Amino acid sequence: MAQSDLFQIETEIEWEVPAEKVKRQVYGYDDKIMLAKALFETGGVGTLHKHPHSQVTYVxxxxxxxxxxxxxxxxxxxxxxxxxxxxxxxxxCLEAGLLVDVFSPLREDFL
Structure with missing residues (x-):
């Protein structure tokens, strides 16, 4: 079973760049759940897509x-x-901001 460390320290997590004007940090996860942050600059696009995971996001x-x-x-x-x-x-993204995503099960494609 894949699993993150028990603690995730923001300054120690590398930012990935999945798209222009978009950065992502992956936080805690196991095979059932994952937390990630997506930082958008104004004009950044989360391209239309679908996946087999349930997703809940907080702005x-x-x-x-x-x-x-x-x-x-x-x-x-x-x-x-x-x-x-x-x-x-x-x-x-209409005004620069941060989304906090939770996925179930984990997004293996993010690892």
Whole structure:
């Protein structure tokens, strides 16, 4: 079973760059759950995609146009969303910000 260290220290976690104007840090995980942060610059795009994982996300800062299935909403600091498995979703960052993602099970493609 894959597993992270028990503690994750922000300054010790490398940022990955999955897309232009987007950076990601992977925090704690095991085979059932994973926490990650996605830092967006204004204009950054989370390209429409789907995956077999359930996803819950909290908007720590910024403003995003979020699409889940056929529905779009403008979301901002304090908001959140849920994406069921295999549902198309993505976002455009309208004001620079940070998303905190939880996936179940873990995203092996992030490791």
């Amino acid at each position: 720590e800062s910024g403003v995003f146009e979020m699409q889940i299935g056929d529905e779009k909403k403008i979301i901002k600091k304090g908001d959140g969303y849920y994406v069921p498995p295999e549902v198309i979703h993505g976002c455009v």
